[in-house]
Every structure is written in structure tokens, then in C-alpha cells.
Amino acid sequence: MKFSTKAIHVGGEPDPSTGAIITPVFQTSTYVQEGIGKHKGYEYSRTGNPTRAALESCIASLEGGKYGLAFSSGSGAMATVMNLLNAGDHVVVGEDVYGGTYRLFTKVLSRYNLEFTFVDSRDPKAVEAAIKPNTKILWMETPTNPLLNLADLQMLTQLAKSRKLISVVDNTFASPYFQQPLALGADIVVHSTTKYMGGHSDVVGGAVVTSNEEYYERIKFHQNAVGAIPGPFDCWLVQRGLKTLAVRMREHEKNAMMVAKFLEGHPAIEKTIYPGLPSHPQHDLAKRQMSGFSGMVSCVIKGGMEKADIFMQNTKLFALAESLGGVESLLCHPASMTHGSIPKAERDARGIVEGMVRLSCGIEDGDDLVADLEQALSKISSTAKVASR
16 A cells, blocks of 8 residues: 555554444543453553554554554653663764754753763764764654754664664654655654644644564553553544645645745845755755655744844744644744753754744645745845834
């Protein structure tokens, strides 16, 4: 089966007891057993739930993996994967990662004697140089948040295998529709299903996919032991979102390309970042390892935070909010919002400057989105004219 068919049918077989074509919400905490050790596959809903199992099988299928696991959030998924480590282990991390990833690694897990080295994942030599005798995981995010940098997955996963490291890829920005890290050599894929997979800004969730049985069993053990599991209705919402993932991603990409081309030619924009633009320094890599460029665009407004604030206050269709990947268009200010947990000096060094704005292009009409950005950007120049009088 191809992607769109799997998204609708895997894990979504008609309910055998009623014939319901949509997987029911099994809103239960426990299951009656026929006798000691005799049950129908489920004992307690932290350990397993039929609605969650349906979602997990669908996500695994879309990522081309054997095993899927669902979590209560993307952060919960990441934290559970990190339970593969022991105290004293070291992780090499691509430096431009989501602020919540940076916070989890540096503010929480470092207290348990885990060590993290952040490197530019665009540079395989820098990644290799950061590997130590106690390194156990190579953690990559591609495209990155919010700079939309890419890691060469084939090259870096081969490096990880040669050094006996577990390679983990956060595939949230691309979604499995546009990128398949397992097929490129990764051991584990993580997602915030809050974003493109859910797709409607109405649920928080996370997922892990792997084809390695050992890693699956260890992560599943910690999924149950730690308990960062989603409720059945949350699972149902994500599975509903997956049914339209393919058609939504095509619209996200189409609109993002329109927006990126418009911003790239606007005099108020200092820099436009989108892997689908030929001007992106890794455009050729994006074409090799992705089947599309997704719906995220970042730009730097001339004049810094003051001008960026004027711009963001005047959009009408792009709403100022955290998160991304929903059907509606959003924008955010990474330096003060998603990446506020990263020290300013480090943000500046990475390029997350005060004038940067991150746009999540929804599936509205593309012409309307461009018109909205155009009128908001016009407020910057009109404000400057008023101030000069």
C-alpha cells in the first residue's frame, strides 16, 4: 500500500464487535479478565489500550517501521527514548534543536550524570570529532527548528553505525510524508504528533518508531514504567488527523513555497529560509533526502525585534502562537517563545536573532496568506514614516 492508503487503513480496520468503520475510543482504565493470567490482550490502559494500539500501528506504517509507540507529548517521547541511556553516557546533539529538547537535555537529564555535546549537524566532521568513548546516541533534528538546517541522514547514520551509536531523528518538521529517516539508516524516529500528524491544533502527543526489536522492547518497557502515555481520545484525534496527512502536507508545502518566494523578494526582509528555495545552502540535500519541503518558513525582519513585533501584531490570518503544523497559519518569535529557554548568547551564535520570525503555513488559500503578509509588512514602513515626521 502507498502512503495515503496506509494512513487511512492501517490500524483502522472496522471494529469486529460492531462493524464501526472508525476505531472506537476505548475510554477505560482496566479490562475484565476471564481468570488468572487469562485476558484478551489488555490488562491496564497505561500498559496498553486498543485505541492507542491502532494509532501506534498506523504511525509505524507511515514511517516504514516495524514498531510504533505513542506518548502524551513529544517531550514525553524524547524523555522515554533517553531511558535507553545509563548514568555516565554521552550524547552528541545537533545544535539547532527545538528549545524544549535543549531544556530537557541540559536542565533535566544532565542532573542524572548524562553528558551532552551540541554540534553543527551540517558538518559531519564536527559530529565525528564530538564522539567520545562513552557516546551512545547521535541525536539529529532535520529540518531544524527554527533555522531549517539539514543533517545529511545517510552520511550521519552510517557514521553512527560505524561507531556503534544509536541514531535518533526528530522528524516532526518534515512529517513521514516528506521524509523517511528509517529508510535513510536511522535507528529511531521521534515526533511531536501535536504538529503535522494531528494537524488540527486540538491535541498534544508524541510518537516513537523503530524497526529494532531490542530498542522497541526497552522503550516500551519505559513507556509503561514511566507512564507518559496518551489518553484514548487523544489517540483517536491523532489517528483522525493521520487520515488526511498526505493531502494536508501537499497544501502546506504549496503555500510555504508561495510565502517563501514572496518574502525572499520583499525589501523589509533581511533573510528568508526555506529548504525549497534554490537559495537555501542545502537545497540539493533537501531534494535528495526529502520528497517535499514541508510547510515551515523562517525569515529575519530588518530592524530587529521592534520591527518583527510590528509585523506580527498586524497579521490577520497568521496568528501569533506557539506550535505549528495545524490547518491554520501561525507565526512565532523563536527568541522569546519556542527557544526562550536557550541563553541569548547561544541563540545569537546559532542565528536565532531577535528579528527572526517562524511561520507555519497552513492550508488556507495561498494568495490570501501572501496578501496578509504583504499588508502586515507594509505597516513596518508606514510606522517608520510616521516616526520620522
